[in-house]
Amino acid sequence: MKSTGIVRQLDELGRIVLPKELRENFNLGYKDALEIFVEDDKVILRKYQPGDIFDNNMADLLEYKGKxxxxxxxxxxxxxxxxxxxxx
Known part of the structure; x- marks a missing residue:
């Protein structure tokens, strides 16, 4: 895992602000959805990308009527x- 050297504090509602540089590097825009994962003692954020509506498969996807x-x-x-x- 690569350290960015950036430290942020949680506000009273448990929120943090992702620095603009990170948002730009990961192409995160206003109201983009993020998936939250937990692995051991880590919290992992990933830009949400919906998969197959039946089995959530991410390979070889086609879009039909928005699905x-x-x-x-x-x-x-x-x-x-x-x-x-x-x-x-």
Whole structure:
């Protein structure tokens, strides 16, 4: 892990401000969502990027009507449709 040398204090509501340089480096804009992870004694922030609506897979995503679906999910849905007797 790389140290930035930046120290911030929590305010009375438990908030911190991410320095402008970090926000720019990670392309974080106003109201962007961040995911919060905990690993041992670390809190990890990551820009939220939604995955496949069915299994949250992040690989080979297509967007359809504002939702993300992976190619693998589409293939699985086609197989399910075929097994159910639908012409695909």
């Amino acid at each position: 993300k679906v992976s190619i693998e999910t589409i293939k699985n849905l086609v197989e399910i449709a075929k097994e159910s007797g639908y012409k695909v």
